Amino acid sequence: MKRGDFALPGQPLQSPRHQLCHCNMPRPTRIEGLAIVSADGMLADADGHMPKSLLIEADQRFFQDRLDQAAVLVQGRHSHEGGGQRAARRHRLIVTRRIAALAETAIYPNALLWNPKGATLQQAWERLGAGDGMLAVIGGSEVYGAFLEIGFDCFHLSRVPDVQLPGGRPVFPEVGRDRSPEDVLRSHGLKPGAPHVFDVARKVTMMTWSR
Ligand SMILES: NC(=O)c1ccc[n+]([C@@H]2O[C@H](COP(=O)([O-])OP(=O)(O)OC[C@H]3O[C@@H](n4cnc5c(N)ncnc54)[C@H](OP(=O)(O)O)[C@@H]3O)[C@@H](O)[C@H]2O)c1
8 A cells, every 4th residue: 555545536645533524424533543463563474363272361452442442443355353243333444445436334333444545534434434533453464554645543462472483474564584573663753551461371562652
């Protein structure tokens, strides 16, 4: 996704909060990212699967509760949050290049397929029928990367230090041997808050990075 994909055609990239909206239509008021990563900054293994070793009970509780606060979730076509009935209630945009702009889907109730090349976030939000509120970005890599460019208000990053996923899928496209997820968040203007311990025995912590 390139800069400008979320802007109106012909306009420079702007945060969706500031995109021109000539009316009082509902829109995103805040953008939050959530991810849990391995020691080496991966969100999934080399086959693109998230291993069970990254499923941490307290993190899952935090994640699901935060998603319940969101007006809309945005995710890539291979991502999901689990969550059963709670997931079914959430408004969601599923990004895909398989359609031109916006299309209905039966994958989830209250969901819309969205190709950011063909429709702005504001257009997708209106078609979804969501109210004003927080947009929760739940990955994967390319989707997080696109929203780093637009600007997260905050990013909740959990880390599982006893899991390594060599050759796995990095949380952000820029993550590499010499660039950690924290380096990437810092380079996009975010600062770390206090660590919250989610699992004492496994030393799993979550930090919220904010502007
Ligand atoms: N640990 C975590 O916190 C976490 C978070 C998120 C995901 N995951 C895991 O990571 C794995 C999936 O990650 P992923 O990065 O491979 O997949 P993903 O982002 O969920 O899905 C990739 C697909 O999304 C669509 N897409 C992505 N960027 C797009 C763009 N800019 N414009 C249009 N469509 C776009 C494309 O779909 P089309 O092929 O339809 O065009 C692409 O093939 C899963 O195992 C998931 O469970 C883990």
